[in-house]
Amino acid sequence: VVAALVVVFSAWAIATNAKLFFTTALNGLTLGALYFLVASGFTLVFGLMRNVNLAHGSLYLLGGYLGFEVGDRTGSWLLALAAGFLAVALVGLVLQTAVFRFMQGQDLRQTLVTIALSIMLADVMLWQWGGQIYQFDPPRAIFGGTPLPLVDRYPTYRLVVLGVAAGLGVLLWAFLNRTRVGMMIRAGVDDRAMLAAAGVNVHFVFAVTFAIGAGLAGLGGVVGGTALSIAPGEDTRYLLASLMVVIVGGMGSVLGAGLGAALIGLAEQFGLAYAPTYGIVFMFVILVLVLAFRPHGLLGRQA
Amino acid sequence: MSAADWRKAMNSGATSQAWPRALRARPSALTPRQDADGAGVPAGLSGIARVVRPIDVVVVAALVVYPWLVSPFFTFQIGAQSLALGLVALSLTFLAGYGGMVSLAQMTVAGIAGYAVAIVGASGTPQVSLGWPWWLAVLLALPIAVLAATVIGWLSVRTEGIYTIMITLAIGVAFYYLVLQNYAVFNGFQGFQRVLAPTLFGLFWGDAVPFYYLALFWALAGYAAVTWTVRTPFGIALQGIRDNPRRMAALGFHVTAHRVAAYALAGVLAGVGGVLMVWYNGLISPGSVGTGALINVLIVSVLGGLRHPVGAFVGAVAFVLLQNFAIDLFDRERFNLVIGTVFLLVVLFSPDGLLGWWSRLRRAAWRAASARGAGADHDAIGTSTRPRAPHSPTGG
Numbered sequence: 001v002v003a004a005l006v007v008v009f010s011a012w013a014i015a016t017n018a019k020l021f022f023t024t025a026l027n028g029l030t031l032g033a034l035y036f037l038v039a040s041g042f043t044l045v046f047g048l049m050r051n052v053n054l055a056h057g058s059l060y061l062l063g064g065y066l067g068f069e070v071g072d073r074t075g076s077w078l079l080a081l082a083a084g085f086l087a088v089a090l091v092g093l094v095l096q097t098a099v100f101r102f103m104q105g106q107d108l109r110q111t112l113v114t115i116a117l118s119i120m121l122a123d124v125m126l127w128q129w130g131g132q133i134y135q136f137d138p139p140r141a142i143f144g145g146t147p148l149p150l151v152d153r154y155p156t157y158r159l160v161v162l163g164v165a166a167g168l169g170v171l172l173w174a175f176l177n178r179t180r181v182g183m184m185i186r187a188g189v190d191d192r193a194m195l196a197a198a199g200v201n202v203h204f205v206f207a208v209t210f211a212i213g214a215g216l217a218g219l220g221g222v223v224g225g226t227a228l229s230i231a232p233g234e235d236t237r238y239l240l241a242s243l244m245v246v247i248v249g250g251m252g253s254v255l256g257a258g259l260g261a262a263l264i265g266l267a268e269q270f271g272l273a274y275a276p277t278y279g280i281v282f283m284f285v286i287l288v289l290v291l292a293f294r295p296h297g298l299l300g301r302q303a
Numbered sequence: 304m305s306a307a308d309w310r311k312a313m314n315s316g317a318t319s320q321a322w323p324r325a326l327r328a329r330p331s332a333l334t335p336r337q338d339a340d341g342a343g344v345p346a347g348l349s350g351i352a353r354v355v356r357p358i359d360v361v362v363v364a365a366l367v368v369y370p371w372l373v374s375p376f377f378t379f380q381i382g383a384q385s386l387a388l389g390l391v392a393l394s395l396t397f398l399a400g401y402g403g404m405v406s407l408a409q410m411t412v413a414g415i416a417g418y419a420v421a422i423v424g425a426s427g428t429p430q431v432s433l434g435w436p437w438w439l440a441v442l443l444a445l446p447i448a449v450l451a452a453t454v455i456g457w458l459s460v461r462t463e464g465i466y467t468i469m470i471t472l473a474i475g476v477a478f479y480y481l482v483l484q485n486y487a488v489f490n491g492f493q494g495f496q497r498v499l500a501p502t503l504f505g506l507f508w509g510d511a512v513p514f515y516y517l518a519l520f521w522a523l524a525g526y527a528a529v530t531w532t533v534r535t536p537f538g539i540a541l542q543g544i545r546d547n548p549r550r551m552a553a554l555g556f557h558v559t560a561h562r563v564a565a566y567a568l569a570g571v572l573a574g575v576g577g578v579l580m581v582w583y584n585g586l587i588s589p590g591s592v593g594t595g596a597l598i599n600v601l602i603v604s605v606l607g608g609l610r611h612p613v614g615a616f617v618g619a620v621a622f623v624l625l626q627n628f629a630i631d632l633f634d635r636e637r638f639n640l641v642i643g644t645v646f647l648l649v650v651l652f653s654p655d656g657l658l659g660w661w662s663r664l665r666r667a668a669w670r671a672a673s674a675r676g677a678g679a680d681h682d683a684i685g686t687s688t689r690p691r692a693p694h695s696p697t698g699g
Contacts, residue, residue: 052465054472107465108405112605112650115598119643127637236594240476243469251466280480287473288458295461 032265033165041216047252057239063218092214250297403545413577452570494588608658
């Protein structure tokens with residue numbers, strides 16, 4: 001029924017205004033790509049550690065601000081990107097080794113701690129960077145528009161984001177499936193105690209995972225700050241997006257995060273274009289449908 | 304059966320060790336009623352007499368005379384606000400402490416009630432508000448809030464533990480963005496101003512003292528409702544489900560129905576709290592249901608302690624005091640940093656919140672007393688009817 005509705009709607013939308021439809025679809029996909037960048041770290045951390053890091057949105061924002069500082073000083077966008085990833089990965093490493101290591105398996109406490117941290121981080125960032133809106137300038141090579149069929153011109157940068165997200169998805173998949181550390185992480189997802197018994201330093205694996213997950217949020221901050229902007233309150237937005245993406249896609253699944261991100265991004269943009277002010281309702285409907293039929297997400301496994 | 308399944312079975316066996324003990328402790332909570340029934344006395348009065356302890360009477364008496372002792376500022380800003388906020392937090396304490404379900408959407412339920420009052424009743428935005436009489440607005444607002452709570456509950460009980468937190472947070476934030484972006488029904492960013500408490504019996508209930516008593520009445524009613532409910536068969540089954548849903552399902556209890564019913568009941572509490580809060584503030588806007596507000600409820604509950612319903616009000620008083628007097632100690636702008644730090648410290652060092660500190664102090668006092676020869680079995684006192692701190696299943 002849902003599929004039929006979507007098809008009917010698409011046919012109607014293409015017939016009436018094809019350009020709007022395809023632009024919206026692209027907007028949705030690129031937004032989904034950005035959500036994927038942020039949410040993949042979230043789902044990675046959750047998948048391994050059963051730790052809902054509700055400070056993930058704050059890490060996104062922190063990456064954005066730090067990247068902006070570096071980009072502003074050096075004038076290099078790529079350096080900003082690297083700084084966003086590395087600095088926030090470092091923060092994640094500190095968080096894991098200093099805080100979460102001592103409350104393994106205590107879900108509620110971890111959640112409460114991350115909430116407390118997100119409140120504090122948000123306030124410190126507001127203190128440091130104020131309420132202004134910051135925006136990055138992407139390098140000239142990917143600035144401007146690209147002519148495309150059906151939609152005339154489309155911002156090159158957004159297409160690059162789409163490419164980066166796809167590339168990162170593949171990279172993450174390869175990392176998880178083709179490398180030794182990735183193998184350990186997957187083993188940890190399945191059976192943490194057995195992994196430890198097999199002689200693997202689980203704390204090291206956890207720390208690496210957390211650092212990568214946090215770093216991805218920081219990277220997302222720079223990428224998102226370039227595509228849109230960074231300002232106080234964005235942390236909540238991306239936290240919501242991450243939550244939605246992993247609930248819809250299924251926890252701990254990179255592919256699920258990609259699927260969920262595309263769905264949520266499309267739902268948000270189509271809602272914005274065709275039913276303004278009710279856009280969030282579409283996301284909510286998706287959430288309800290998924291929970292009603294697949295409580296563990298589209299590609300999630302029974303926990 | 305895979306290794307993971309075995310491990311899960313073993314784990315749930317291990318965590319359920321505490322469960323029979325918990326049930327064994329319940330009869331002591333039930334005995335007053337059973338005694339009353341056995342004696343052929345109507346359960347009501349003598350039951351109440353046995354449930355209400357002297358300390359309760361003292362606290363209630365203190366709360367009743369409180370407005371006469373302090374300035375209107377303390378009556379309204381501190382007292383009434385704490386009671387209204389505490390009522391919303393109480394709904395979370397009930398869900399989390401007795402149902403094991405940590406819902407972050409309780410402020411959303413309260414906000415839905417508040418918005419319903421503003422939209423159906425009168426407000427400073429007559430273009431949107433219907434302007435119906437206040438009692439009709441309240442009568443409509445409460446069922447709407449309960450319905451919303453039931454739907455939220457039905458959605459979130461399909462999953463467990465940590466997923467509940469995420470789903471309720473997602474629902475709450477989604478509602479925030481809905482009211483923020485929607486102007487036709489929710490009047491967008493501005494929300495509704497001048498949503499005033501009614502004038503009844505020649506008394507404006509928005510004034511400091513009448514409103515304080517209004518809030519006090521409903522807070523006490525909510526507190527009594529929770530303490531009574533957790534002693535009913537439903538409440539005990541709920542606690543059993545919290546401790547071991549599998550075993551309760553095997554015993555023939557409908558786990559989902561109990562959980563959704565708990566959400567609905569919490570929805571009543573949160574709805575009443577929401578109506579009080581909108582009258583207290585005189586306005587409702589997206590900020591009232593924003594992430595900060597959602598999380599504040601959790602902070603209040605955890606700050607006070609989830610072990611006992613009174614924790615919600617203890618936490619609310621601490622929170623409101625901090626909110627009002629942190630300005631004097633720090634920059635007003637940095638309030639969130641202060642509350643975040645306090646919250647972090649409480650979570651890290653006292654998982655049972657302020658109540659945990661209190662009982663630790665009391666235990667220390669007991670120990671000192673028993674060392675001097677009092678020799679009381681302090682562990683059995685006061686803990687038998689208390690719920691355990693919620694443990695969210697690790698899920699694997």
